[in-house]
Amino acid sequence: MQFGLNEEQEMIVSTVRSFVENEIYPHEDMVERSGEVPEEIAQRIKQKTIELGFYACNFPEEVGGAGLSHLEFALVERELGRGSMALTHFFGRPQNILMACEGEQKERYLFPAVRGERMDALAMTEPGAGSDVRGMKCSAVRDGGDWVLNGTKHFISGAEHADFVIVFVATGEDMTPKGPKKRITTFLVDRGTPGFTIRDGYKSVSHRGYKNMVLEFDDCRLPDAQVLGEVDGGFAVMNEWLYATRLTVAAFCVGRARRAFDFALDYAAQREQFGQPIGKFQGVGFQIADMITEIDAADLLTLAAADRLDKGLPSNREIASAKLYASEMLARVTDAAIQVHGGMGLMDDYPLERFWRDARVERIWDGTSEIQRHIISRDLLRPLGA
Numbered sequence: 541m542q543f544g545l546n547e548e549q550e551m552i553v554s555t556v557r558s559f560v561e562n563e564i565y566p567h568e569d570m571v572e573r574s575g576e577v578p579e580e581i582a583q584r585i586k587q588k589t590i591e592l593g594f595y596a597c598n599f600p601e602e603v604g605g606a607g608l609s610h611l612e613f614a615l616v617e618r619e620l621g622r623g624s625m626a627l628t629h630f631f632g633r634p635q636n637i638l639m640a641c642e643g644e645q646k647e648r649y650l651f652p653a654v655r656g657e658r659m660d661a662l663a664m665t666e667p668g669a670g671s672d673v674r675g676m677k678c679s680a681v682r683d684g685g686d687w688v689l690n691g692t693k694h695f696i697s698g699a700e701h702a703d704f705v706i707v708f709v710a711t712g713e714d715m716t717p718k719g720p721k722k723r724i725t726t727f728l729v730d731r732g733t734p735g736f737t738i739r740d741g742y743k744s745v746s747h748r749g750y751k752n753m754v755l756e757f758d759d760c761r762l763p764d765a766q767v768l769g770e771v772d773g774g775f776a777v778m779n780e781w782l783y784a785t786r787l788t789v790a791a792f793c794v795g796r797a798r799r800a801f802d803f804a805l806d807y808a809a810q811r812e813q814f815g816q817p818i819g820k821f822q823g824v825g826f827q828i829a830d831m832i833t834e835i836d837a838a839d840l841l842t843l844a845a846a847d848r849l850d851k852g853l854p855s856n857r858e859i860a861s862a863k864l865y866a867s868e869m870l871a872r873v874t875d876a877a878i879q880v881h882g883g884m885g886l887m888d889d890y891p892l893e894r895f896w897r898d899a900r901v902e903r904i905w906d907g908t909s910e911i912q913r914h915i916i917s918r919d920l921l922r923p924l925g926a
């Protein structure tokens with residue numbers, strides 16, 4: 541691994557940083573209070589991202605993306621992490637899984653998503669199936685050459701803006717020595733398809749304005765052309781394209797923690813009690829020291845995991861470690877940033893109480909901390925027969 545960023549990578553960081561400062565920060569308070577992103581602001585962010593050449597920057601150049609490496613994309617996510625997620629959603633990063641599109645699916649889904657003409661959402665989780673994805677009840681059965689989908693997905697981020705969703709459903713079951721195991725297939729479902737409804741979800745304490753929706757499939761009929769990847773191959777496309785999304789969570793957490801840290805550092809230097817800056821008290825100064833040490837550690841874990849991915853090395857454990865550590869680090873850092881601010885840290889005059897609330901979901905989505913620990917420990921113990 542090479543430490544330090546090259547000129548091009550420094551340029552990516554400074555470009556995205558100034559985008560976030562100029563196009564995202566000014567709208568954050570309004571989105572936080574209203575819980576909504578006005579359409580004209582969403583479109584402006586999208587348009588500016590396209591003009592900057594960063595829309596769908598996670599896609600290869602041959603399909604119209606920016607062709608960034610995993611490491612470069614982690615740098616982008618790290619800078620976006622500083623800003624409101626409800627707003628940075630429109631700095632579009634469609635799901636990489638769309639690379640599995642074949643034939644005319646590319647014209648209908650992949651290319652329009654990369655061009656910013658159609659937005660996607662990804663639906664795996666159900667009320668009865670979260671960590672245990674294979675426990676899903678949502679199913680598709682064959683009927684006269686079509687598929688008929690039934691069931692409910694919940695917690696689906698950004699589905700209110702989605703023109704189509706990428707949905708995982710059970711299409712059968714195999715008997716294995718460990719018991720029955722569901723076969724999963726991935727479908728592309730257009731908004732407006734009869735039998736498919738998108739409705740409001742729950743109100744979350746984290747990321748106001750970045751909504752989660754409930755999807756309902758009620759005898760929703762789809763032709764074979766809507767299958768993404770192979771029938772019963774849902775886990776294969778998931779494993780090929782989705783396991784790295786945890787890295788984006790890690791990178792987000794690092795960026796957000798650095799923004800919280802900047803507030804804490806500044807306050808520790810400016811705020812005076814007992815006739816001196818509070819940062820001079822060891823009790824405060826040491827909190828600052830611990831915060832930056834943890835942030836740097838999470839940053840290095842994240843970039844190292846991205847670098848491994850770029851080199852084609854096995855990186856499942858390293859990505860899990862980065863997601864686990866960075867999301868737990870963010871909880872500690874946002875908490876400490878509030879502590880350094882005393883009572884003012886809890887007031888919405890500062891964004892710290894928001895950062896603290898937002899941080900909570902990072903340990904849950906894209907695989908909870910417990911699931912990441914499971915992945916890490918199994919990776920180490922399985923080869924030893926344990």
Ligand SMILES: Cc1cc2nc3c(=O)[nH]c(=O)nc-3n(C[C@H](O)[C@H](O)[C@H](O)COP(=O)(O)OP(=O)(O)OC[C@H]3O[C@@H](n4cnc5c(N)ncnc54)[C@H](O)[C@@H]3O)c2cc1C
Nearest residue numbers: 662663664665670671695696697752904905906907908910
């Ligand atoms: C705001 C929000 C947005 C989301 N967006 C999306 C989205 O766009 N698309 C999507 O598909 N999903 C989305 N999710 C779902 C998210 O990925 C799940 O919430 C997450 O995977 C956990 O599932 P669960 O909430 O059902 O918890 P559960 O799986 O029920 O877990 C409950 C508790 O049990 C623990 N647990 C479960 N299994 C084990 C185990 N084997 N070992 C140890 N502990 C275990 C968990 O760690 C957790 O502490 C979103 C969730 C939220 C909150």
